[in-house]
Amino acid sequence: MADLSKVGTEYPPIIWEVERGKIRELAKAIRDPNPAYLDREAAVVEGYKDTPAPPTFLTVPMMWADRMPAIINDLKINYMMVLHGEEEYEYYQQIYPGDVITGVPKVVKMEEKTSKSGAKMDMITMEILYTNQTGKNVAKARTLVVERK
Amino acid sequence: MAQKLFYEDVNVGDPMPELVKGPLQKLQFVKYAGASGDFNPLHNDDDFAKAVGMKDGVIAQGMLIMGMVGQAITGWIPRKNLKKFGVRFAGMTKPGNTITVTGAITDKRVENGENIIVCEIAAKDENEDVKITGHFEAALPSKA
Numbered sequence: 001m002a003d004l005s006k007v008g009t010e011y012p013p014i015i016w017e018v019e020r021g022k023i024r025e026l027a028k029a030i031r032d033p034n035p036a037y038l039d040r041e042a043a044v045v046e047g048y049k050d051t052p053a054p055p056t057f058l059t060v061p062m063m064w065a066d067r068m069p070a071i072i073n074d075l076k077i078n079y080m081m082v083l084h085g086e087e088e089y090e091y092y093q094q095i096y097p098g099d100v101i102t103g104v105p106k107v108v109k110m111e112e113k114t115s116k117s118g119a120k121m122d123m124i125t126m127e128i129l130y131t132n133q134t135g136k137n138v139a140k141a142r143t144l145v146v147e148r149k
Numbered sequence: 150m151a152q153k154l155f156y157e158d159v160n161v162g163d164p165m166p167e168l169v170k171g172p173l174q175k176l177q178f179v180k181y182a183g184a185s186g187d188f189n190p191l192h193n194d195d196d197f198a199k200a201v202g203m204k205d206g207v208i209a210q211g212m213l214i215m216g217m218v219g220q221a222i223t224g225w226i227p228r229k230n231l232k233k234f235g236v237r238f239a240g241m242t243k244p245g246n247t248i249t250v251t252g253a254i255t256d257k258r259v260e261n262g263e264n265i266i267v268c269e270i271a272a273k274d275e276n277e278d279v280k281i282t283g284h285f286e287a288a289l290p291s292k293a
Contacts, residue, residue, distance in 0.1 A: 026185065032217075055216075
């Protein structure tokens with residue numbers, strides 16, 4: 001059961017160097033044939049500096065940084081009972097190969113809710129604001145995690 | 150490749166081009182695990198998935214299905230025009246499911262000098278079971 005007193009907690013930053021191959025790999029795993037993600041020349045023709053990160057790319061640093069197990073542990077959430085409820089992104093700048101992005105995970109909301117069927121669950125909202133190597137905000141990710149109890 | 154779409158060309162109620170994906174294979178969940186870093190065995194180990202209550206075995210990563218919705222959006226509107234994209238995960242996706250992504254414009258407005266369109270999106274399987282509902286906002290170029 002989640003420790004609701006942890007709301008407001010900030011965790012150590014996720015620092016991630018963006019690679020062109022990883023962008024292509026993610027697009028290929030989705031089976032998204034959009035040439036802007038797969039081929040630098042095609043991306044340049046479409047007005048990008050390089051292959052831009054696809055809309056859901058920020059799941060890559062989040063998952064590969066191996067930070068979630070520690071955060072889930074710290075929040076006293078039972079991993080086996082976790083559901084991904086919602087995911088939302090706000091985009092401020094393109095993310096390109098070679099960028100080094102830094103995201104600070106923060107717990108912004110924690111509350112207990114009761115479903116229509118009477119089951120209790122904890123709703124945990126995390127935000128990660130990412131900046132790039134020039135200090136500009138590039139995107140914000142908001143994740144709702146649901147812990148069934 | 151996304152065709153150039155202008156703010157003046159779109160109206161509330163206009164549909165987003167439909168995208169059909171599948172039938173999905175377990176192999177894609179494994180590829181997506183490697184690409185995204187989500188190695189939760191719920192998505193790659195049938196025995197584990199059954200042990201935690203999924204009677205048919207593994208289910209897809211929700212973020213894979215969101216990625217397919219992202220494909221539908223940025224196949225229509227260039228990636229650089231996308232401002233906001235949010236989803237609610239409403240149902241589990243199994244191997245064999247065919248996912249259809251649909252959407253429609255629900256609002257358009259000029260905000261801080263940008264021509265913003267708001268769209269609702271949904272991903273459903275071949276039985277009309279909803280996997281994702283959500284929305285996105287994009288800034289479109291103007292002919293003016």
